Amino acid sequence: MRIWMTGLAILLFVGGALFFALGPQRTTSITLTFHAKMGDHPLVFDEFVYENPGGRGTFRVRDFRLYLSNLTLSQDGALFAEPDSYHLLRFDNPETTNSIRLNDIPLGSIENVRFMIGVDPEANGSIQPRGDLDPNSQMAWNWEVGYKFVVMEGTLRIGEEVSPLVYHVGFSDNAREVDIQLPPDIAVEGDVDLHMNVDVAKLFDGPTQVDLRKLSSVKFNRDDAAMLADNYAVMITPSFK
Amino acid sequence: MLRVFLTAAVAVVIAATAWVFWDRARGPTATPIAGFSAPFVFGRFAVPPDNPLTQEAFALGRHLFYDPSLSGNNQVSCATCHMQALAFTDGLAKSPALSGGELEFSSMSLINLLWGQERFFWDGRATSLEAQALMPIQHPDEMDQDLDALITELQASRDYRRMFRKAYGEVSAENVARALSTFMRMLISSDSKYDRFLRGEVRLTAQEEHGRKLFMAHPDTKVSLRGGNCIDCHSQFLTSGFRDALDGFSNNGLDSDDDLPDGLMAVTGNPAHKGFFKVPTLRNIAVTAPYMHDGRFETLEEVMDHYNDGIVVSDTLSPLILEADNAPEAGQGTVGLRMTPDEVQSIIAFLNTLTDEGFLTNTQFSNPFEGDG
Incomplete structure (x- = not known):
């Protein structure tokens, strides 16, 4: 009797251990890699290689950066x-x-990525540094306005004439949600490698097409900023292999 | 009775001798600097893990900073070109060079170096304060000192041997750099009128407040927002260049392409960085004349005139400067902010609120070889 009980206990223990060891993954890791592009090609800085859409x-791009926040996986x-x-x-x-x-x-596993x-x-209304938010950085306007969300600066050249391009889009209303559904087989051994x-x-060429000559800067005009926000709302897309 | 007394005396002598030997043989006894605080709005800062802030390192660094024996001819100290009353500048466009003539750049102020851009010198050639500290010492036109000779000199001094032992252990060039860096990191200015305003302790005058608002605003004629555009390069609380990557460098329109100096390009090799120089802190700016990397402007009025209508266009000029204009109609031949004289004076009034008398006279930062130091 006693031998039976001991045997059963050992079996249960080994079986349970095996079940948990071979069972579904309990945690997942993810790498999100963002590739800056101009159309289909990697973004090139500081060269007059882009057509005014x-x-x-x-035009050439001197600076391009953006804030991504509230990353949620589900x-x-x-x-x-x-x-x-x-x-x-x-x-x-370089990349x-x-x-x-x-x-x-x-x-x-991860089925959905949102940010x-x-x-x-x-x-946006706080001067508390957290994450990459830094009120003493280039992305801060001042504490009455908050942060620039998307920044693009450069130069437009028409013939011999050059003129500055300054697009600083902020204001809390202009945050835009991105929601990405992942294909079911994207995880490899508990690791998701997501490229976007x-x-x-x-x-400049989203829902609204922009003539960079006519609208060479966007800063505090609310309508212009909202228009660019609707454009950048569709700027980030996944590239599944 | 006598025997007891003698025994006790011998014991005391032995203990004292042992303590002296032990004190010399043991490692450094550095005391962490715990009692310093910085305004919350300055943000995060980092101290290299291999050079923690300690009182002993600060004391040593302060002595080294003021000691002319750090130079080859024993006549030039760091303080020769970095004088406390002038916020650690020297009041000259360019300091004299040892070999005659003058140095390439104006002496930079040393204020709040724990925050802001982490590259040093006008062209950003040093990537840490520790790397920066030894460069002027060895530069043939600045202090012209051989490091091995310096270490031999310092080792000959009983006081320095003791100070190095307490702070770090041995006398070495590396530890000279560490100590000087610690001293410079502690040069914190955070009690200007602007700081007291940020802490809610004082009000700015109407003119200063107008200047502050202009300082913080990029002009936008489309929404009738007027601005001095200072914040595009000088962060709102630190007033220094930005910390991230190379964000703390800019071409601010001083020279045309034909005579634009290399600046940051000399360090990075990137032609997009030609004519870029380090954006300095504006803390105590009223006492650090003359201005710019070559000291070309003698007064804050001249500086404001430059930004108001004296911008020289070049290929790498910041588009933020080229674009920033308070007048709605196109400019006639000049480039600049085109603010009114009142607005210019308001910004200068705000800049004067950045002077911190306590910093300029703090006895902890003064020459330890003089007075009560």
Whole structure:
């Protein structure tokens, strides 16, 4: 009798251990890599190689950066929200990419990725540094306005004439949600490698097409800023292999 | 009785001798600097893990900073070109060079170096304060000192041997750099009128407040917003250049393409950085004349005139400067902010609120070889 009991206990223990070891993954890691593009090609800085989408002339990009915030991952209604989730995406590196890595998220897999282009109103109205938010950085306007969400600066050249391009889009109303559904087979051994394109061209050639000569700067005009926000709302798209 | 007394005396002598030997043989006894605070609005800062802020390192760094024996001819100290009363500048466009003539750049102020851009010198050639500290010492036109010779000199001094031992252990060039860096990191200015305004302790005058608003605003004629556009390069609380990457460097329209100096391009090799120089802090700016990397402007009025209608266009000029204009109609031959004289004077009034008398006279930062130091 006693031998039976002991045997059963051992069997249960080994079986249970096997069940948990071979069972579904308890955590998942994810790398989100953002590739700065102009149309289909990697973004090139500081060269007059781009056509004015809405008019005459060519332009160059000196600076392009944006805030991505409130990154949330979910599976079957289970949700993981990254704490202090404020990322400044800048692309002034040879690969013109920027990566965010989250390790050991308590989700068995990831079906959905959501984030915001811009900053939520609460953080946007605060001078508390958190994540990549820094009130002494280039992305801060001042504490009455908050942060610039998307910045693009450059130069437009028409013939011999050059003129500055300054697009600083902020204001809490102009944060835009991005929601990405992942294909079911994207995780490899508990690791998700998600690539996304950030197409700068969409900023001027989205729902509204912009002539850079006529609208060479956007800063505090609310209508202009909202128009560019609707354009950049569709700027980030996944590229599944 | 005598025997007891003698025994006790011998014991005391032995203990004292042992303590002296032990004190010399043991490692550094540095005391962390715990009692310093900085305004919350300055934001985060980082101290290199291999050079923590300690009182002993600060004391050593302060002595080294003011000691002319750090130079080859024993006549030039760091303080020769970085004088406390002038916010650690020297009041000259360019300091004299040892070999005659003058140095390439104007002496930079040393204020709040824990925050803001982490590259140093006008062209950003040093990537840390520790790297920066040894450069002027060895530069043939600045202090012209051989580091090995310097270490030999310092080792010959009993006081320095003791100070190095307490702060770091051994006398070495590396530790000279560390100590000087600690001293410079502690040069914190946070009690100007602007700071007291930020803490809610004082009000700015109407003119200063007008200047503050202009300082913080990029002009936008489309919504009738007037601005001095200072904040596009000078962060709102620190008033220094930005910390991230190379954001703290800019071409602010001083020279045309034909005579634009290399600036940051000399360091990065990137032609997009030609004519870029470090954006300095504006803390105590009223006492750091003359201005710009080459000291070309003698007064804040001249500086404001430059930004108001004296911008020289070049290929790498910041588009934020080229675009910033308070007048709705196109400019006639000049480029600049085109503010009214009142607005210019208001910005200058605001800049004067950045002077911190307590910093300029703080006895902890003064020459320790003089007075009560």
